[in-house]
Amino acid sequence: MSDSKNLKNLYGVILAGGSGTRFWPLSREMSPKQLLKVFGTESLIWHTIKRILPLVPQEQVYIVSNSKLAVEIRTNLITGKEPFDKVGYLVEPEARNTAPAIGLAALHIESINPDAVMFVLPSDHIIGNPEDFLSSLKHAASLAQAGYLVTLGLKPTRPETGFGYIKVGDPLAEHSTAHPAYIVDRFVEKPDKETAEQYLQSGEYFWNSGMFIFKAKTILDEIKRLMPGLHNTLLRFKELSLDEWGSEKAKDIFCEAESTSIDYGILEKSSNVAVIPVDLDWSDVGSLTAIGDFLEKDGAGNVIVGNVIDAESKNSIIYGEDRLVATLGLEDMIVIDTHDATLVCPRNRAQDVRKIVDVLKAKNAEEYLVHRTMHRPWGCYTLLERGPGFKIKIIEVKPGARLSLQMHHHRSEHWVVISGTARVTRGEEVFNVHVNESTFIPPSTMHRLENPGMIPLKIIEVQNGEYLEEDDIVRTEDDYARR
Amino acid sequence: MSDSKNLKNLYGVILAGGSGTRFWPLSREMSPKQLLKVFGTESLIWHTIKRILPLVPQEQVYIVSNSKLAVEIRTNLITGKEPFDKVGYLVEPEARNTAPAIGLAALHIESINPDAVMFVLPSDHIIGNPEDFLSSLKHAASLAQAGYLVTLGLKPTRPETGFGYIKVGDPLAEHSTAHPAYIVDRFVEKPDKETAEQYLQSGEYFWNSGMFIFKAKTILDEIKRLMPGLHNTLLRFKELSLDEWGSEKAKDIFCEAESTSIDYGILEKSSNVAVIPVDLDWSDVGSLTAIGDFLEKDGAGNVIVGNVIDAESKNSIIYGEDRLVATLGLEDMIVIDTHDATLVCPRNRAQDVRKIVDVLKAKNAEEYLVHRTMHRPWGCYTLLERGPGFKIKIIEVKPGARLSLQMHHHRSEHWVVISGTARVTRGEEVFNVHVNESTFIPPSTMHRLENPGMIPLKIIEVQNGEYLEEDDIVRTEDDYARR
Numbered sequence: 001m002s003d004s005k006n007l008k009n010l011y012g013v014i015l016a017g018g019s020g021t022r023f024w025p026l027s028r029e030m031s032p033k034q035l036l037k038v039f040g041t042e043s044l045i046w047h048t049i050k051r052i053l054p055l056v057p058q059e060q061v062y063i064v065s066n067s068k069l070a071v072e073i074r075t076n077l078i079t080g081k082e083p084f085d086k087v088g089y090l091v092e093p094e095a096r097n098t099a100p101a102i103g104l105a106a107l108h109i110e111s112i113n114p115d116a117v118m119f120v121l122p123s124d125h126i127i128g129n130p131e132d133f134l135s136s137l138k139h140a141a142s143l144a145q146a147g148y149l150v151t152l153g154l155k156p157t158r159p160e161t162g163f164g165y166i167k168v169g170d171p172l173a174e175h176s177t178a179h180p181a182y183i184v185d186r187f188v189e190k191p192d193k194e195t196a197e198q199y200l201q202s203g204e205y206f207w208n209s210g211m212f213i214f215k216a217k218t219i220l221d222e223i224k225r226l227m228p229g230l231h232n233t234l235l236r237f238k239e240l241s242l243d244e245w246g247s248e249k250a251k252d253i254f255c256e257a258e259s260t261s262i263d264y265g266i267l268e269k270s271s272n273v274a275v276i277p278v279d280l281d282w283s284d285v286g287s288l289t290a291i292g293d294f295l296e297k298d299g300a301g302n303v304i305v306g307n308v309i310d311a312e313s314k315n316s317i318i319y320g321e322d323r324l325v326a327t328l329g330l331e332d333m334i335v336i337d338t339h340d341a342t343l344v345c346p347r348n349r350a351q352d353v354r355k356i357v358d359v360l361k362a363k364n365a366e367e368y369l370v371h372r373t374m375h376r377p378w379g380c381y382t383l384l385e386r387g388p389g390f391k392i393k394i395i396e397v398k399p400g401a402r403l404s405l406q407m408h409h410h411r412s413e414h415w416v417v418i419s420g421t422a423r424v425t426r427g428e429e430v431f432n433v434h435v436n437e438s439t440f441i442p443p444s445t446m447h448r449l450e451n452p453g454m455i456p457l458k459i460i461e462v463q464n465g466e467y468l469e470e471d472d473i474v475r476t477e478d479d480y481a482r483r
Numbered sequence: 484m485s486d487s488k489n490l491k492n493l494y495g496v497i498l499a500g501g502s503g504t505r506f507w508p509l510s511r512e513m514s515p516k517q518l519l520k521v522f523g524t525e526s527l528i529w530h531t532i533k534r535i536l537p538l539v540p541q542e543q544v545y546i547v548s549n550s551k552l553a554v555e556i557r558t559n560l561i562t563g564k565e566p567f568d569k570v571g572y573l574v575e576p577e578a579r580n581t582a583p584a585i586g587l588a589a590l591h592i593e594s595i596n597p598d599a600v601m602f603v604l605p606s607d608h609i610i611g612n613p614e615d616f617l618s619s620l621k622h623a624a625s626l627a628q629a630g631y632l633v634t635l636g637l638k639p640t641r642p643e644t645g646f647g648y649i650k651v652g653d654p655l656a657e658h659s660t661a662h663p664a665y666i667v668d669r670f671v672e673k674p675d676k677e678t679a680e681q682y683l684q685s686g687e688y689f690w691n692s693g694m695f696i697f698k699a700k701t702i703l704d705e706i707k708r709l710m711p712g713l714h715n716t717l718l719r720f721k722e723l724s725l726d727e728w729g730s731e732k733a734k735d736i737f738c739e740a741e742s743t744s745i746d747y748g749i750l751e752k753s754s755n756v757a758v759i760p761v762d763l764d765w766s767d768v769g770s771l772t773a774i775g776d777f778l779e780k781d782g783a784g785n786v787i788v789g790n791v792i793d794a795e796s797k798n799s800i801i802y803g804e805d806r807l808v809a810t811l812g813l814e815d816m817i818v819i820d821t822h823d824a825t826l827v828c829p830r831n832r833a834q835d836v837r838k839i840v841d842v843l844k845a846k847n848a849e850e851y852l853v854h855r856t857m858h859r860p861w862g863c864y865t866l867l868e869r870g871p872g873f874k875i876k877i878i879e880v881k882p883g884a885r886l887s888l889q890m891h892h893h894r895s896e897h898w899v900v901i902s903g904t905a906r907v908t909r910g911e912e913v914f915n916v917h918v919n920e921s922t923f924i925p926p927s928t929m930h931r932l933e934n935p936g937m938i939p940l941k942i943i944e945v946q947n948g949e950y951l952e953e954d955d956i957v958r959t960e961d962d963y964a965r966r
Contacts, residue, residue, distance in 0.1 A: 024809075025807075025809070309839055309842050309843065311835070311838045311839060311842075312838075323823060323824065323825070324508075324823060324824040324825070324848070324850045325824070325825050325827070326507075326508070326824065326825070326826045326827070326839040326843075327826075327827045327828065328826070328827070328828035328829075328832050328835055328836065328838065328839060329828055329829050329832040329835065330827060330828070330829070333827070335825075335827050337825055340806060340807060341806065341807040341808070341809065342806070342807070342808050342809070342818075342820055342825050343809045343810075343811070344808070344809070344810045344811070344813060344816070344818050344827055345810065345811035345812055345813070346811075346812050346813070349811050349812040352794065352811055352812065353811065355794045355795075355811065356792055356794060356809040356811060359792050359794075360792065360809075365807070367807045384867045384868050384875065385867050385877065387901070387941075388902070389901060389902065389918075390901040390902075390941075390943070392867065392875070392943060394868065412919055414897075414899045414921050416897045416945040416947075418870070418872060418873040418945065418947060419871070419872065419873075435872075435947065436895055436947040438897050438921065438923065438945075440921065458870075460873070460875060460943075460945050462899040462901065462921075462943050464899075464901060464918065464919040
């Protein structure tokens with residue numbers, strides 16, 4: 001089996017539906033953990049794709065996510081320093097855990113290439129040694145070609161009680177010292193501390209990484225055998241075009257599928273499951289304490305980022321942006337400051353941030369849903385203030401870029417240019433607005449904002465109206481194919 | 484001595500030059516502790532004046548402060564629910580501690596009324612039992628009439644090491660059980676813990692309250708005798724009008740005066756100093772922990788104010804405004820969140836907030852100087868954002884109020900009305916701007932913003948220009964007599 005043949009059949013399936021609530025307030029429902037740039041200059045999902053590109057062409061990478069989030073992920077990926085604009089998006093009609101999501105991906109990929117091997121990967125992990133990882137993926141791909149459902153088992157480095165484990169069984173026929181591989185004896189749930197210690201000592205247990213490699217056909221066959229209900233649901237998707245996956249109709253069908261993980265629904269019950277032990281510098285970036293693990297510390301063990309003035313703190317994570325954060329005498333604390341929300345908790349309570357998020361979610365609070373600054377393919381906007389009947393934004397448009405030709409039913413907009421030059425389309429007119437000039441867009445008027453210049457265009461937009469939500473927008477032309 | 488005669492001669496001197504750095508970020512250089520409304524609906528200085536009004540007519544109350552701060556204090560006092568618009572302002576040319584400040588006040592008041600008795604009071608304390616306090620002041624005034632320099636000695640309630648103490652000597656001739664009064668044996672510096680315990684046990688030591696009562700003439704005579712240098716400085720102020728006290732000339736003269744407290748310079752050396760023991764529900768509101776002492780606690784001992792979501796914290800102070808603050812599992816912590824800055828420290832480190840402020844002061848940081856929202860006699864403004872060449876504010880004008888007729892050399896202003904109706908003067912034109920309409924003020928153009936309506940006027944102001952500081956303003960007419 002040549003490498004080139006391998007490549008032709010290899011597909012990436014990036015599971016990116018997660019909301020990453022444990023990273024609030026850095027993450028939001030519409031800016032989840034996989035989009036965070038905390039751990040580098042690009043997002044975690046960008047790095048996840050970058051990491052597998054030596055094995056998988058960009059065109060064969062699919063992101064599985066919900067329709068709203070897919071828009072944000074696309075914006076993130078096409079605006080990266082190395083833009084990924086050829087990856088595909090598979091819309092999960094509804095979050096139903098990993099078995100239905102992987103089933104959908106397998107259905108689509110198998111229809112394109114019956115010999116396809118899928119690398120199913122979480123979108124939000126960190127891997128420090130990508131070459132070892134790629135070598136394991138290659139090995140896994142050859143086992144997958146041979147019909148195995150392959151999992152990567154991470155060599156445990158501590159008696160972790162927060163992960164599930166995989167107990168290895170007999171070596172496979174394909175096992176070698178250079179390329180170890182075992183049949184899976186069993187999957188085990190998150191252990192207690194004592195059991196986790198035993199697992200660590202034994203050398204027979206590995207962390208379940210959530211990374212799976214199998215042929216699309218193999219997993220579909222196993223779904224048919226072990227989850228016939230899900231298989232029936234998937235068959236009904238054959239009648240739908242990809243564009244219809246986000247529809248209400250698709251949702252109705254998909255909601256009949258059992259909400260189950262691929263581990264529980266298939267892997268624990270199947271007999272041809274293999275595990276490849278891997279020793280990776282890996283993290284699932286499971287809570288805000290990961291910031292303390294991956295970012296540079298000062299002499300007192302603090303990670304300090306942003307506009308922070310600290311006196312005499314120790315072993316703390318103090319993470320801000322441009323707002324001033326002052327800390328004094330903290331020990332083992334976490335302070336996370338964003339434009340619209342601040343979190344303070346002891347380091348050992350980071351896992352419980354979910355409790356805060358649950359309250360916010362119940363209130364449908366904006367601080368749970370979105371960030372103040374939202375990135376768009378053409379640039380970004382920042383909400384400065386909102387109040388009864390008005391909303392104020394700073395809008396930044398990249399040189400040469402333009403927003404869609406659009407209209408709002410319920411609001412008018414005042415634009416004041418504070419940097420650069422704007423080309424404005426308003427109804428039938430097209431005119432330029434320079435620094436320190438302003439213009440006005442009445443309601444129900446088609447308009448477009450464009451940066452014809454060489455430097456970023458910045459405008460202040462004051463919106464007035466009875467209804468000021470982002471969904472009051474009718475787009476008729478868009479350079480970025482948005483609707 | 485009749486009460487009415489007493490009243491005629493009684494003057495309030497409120498020392499209000501303090502910067503209240505220990506209350507940062509709630510306090511700022513231009514919004515110091517005495518202006519905080521944290522402990523009630525009005526500021527601490529408003530309450531300080533309100534408290535003595537049964538004894539001192541408003542016209543006989545003088546605020547001693549620096550010229551910039553005096554403007555802010557006046558705005559605060561004339562916009563209170565009961566506006567104090569008749570109090571006088573004495574500008575300290577430079578902060579030189581209490582002896583020179585009190586000397587200046589005595590000089591002025593004695594020139595008006597040679598029989599004047601001065602109640603010299605800090606501007607930023609809390610007194611829970613104002614009637615007991617007034618009764619002590621009356622008693623003190625009669626002793627002051629008899630020539631004593633009177634201090635109020637607070638009955639200690641704990642072995643406090645942060646205050647100076649006064650040891651009482653023999654009872655005065657004027658002493659009675661109902662109205663106790665003693666000669667002062669001596670002033671003592673802040674004691675160590677053990678000594679403080681002894682002071683508390685002995686019953687002979689009282690806290691030095693910083694509240695003094697004497698005739699203007701008496702203190703001037705004692706200054707002449709004990710601080711002849713200061714007396715010479717004061718004499719040179721006789722040649723200056725009150726308006727000139729803020730001038731460079733006054734500053735040059737005043738800086739020759741020794742920077743000394745009235746305690747050290749006069750009271751510790753004088754022989755006719757009396758102390759009246761008082762048992763007041765008093766606080767000097769010395770640090771942020773005072774919030775925990777005076778505001779209502781929840782079942783877990785937390786004081787929680789503002790847009791806060793807390794889970795499982797104990798004995799903590801979590802004080803915010805409308806930005807979201809989320810806290811989880813804090814114990815004995817302080818979190819203070821304001822629009823532009825957040826402070827986090829353990830409760831027992833509140834005294835050290837000064838360390839943060841020192842850093843900010845050295846950087847001349849805006850977060851040390853001013854709040855995002857600044858109150859003005861006509862309403863208020865809030866800075867939303869500033870960047871290179873632009874500044875965005877929300878301006879709120881009270882019904883019937885108007886800003887000064889003014890001009891800026893270096894900036895133009897775009898105004899968008901978001902609520903109410905604006906009457907705009909621009910050069911020779913006067914016109915109304917309604918909700919959702921905008922106008923533009925070019926540089927070097929006289930203009931005025933007015934609210935002719937019955938509801939608050941709110942506008943968004945976008946300033947453009949090379950220089951956007953608040954001091955680029957030329958006022959030609961002002962309803963509030965500002966320059």
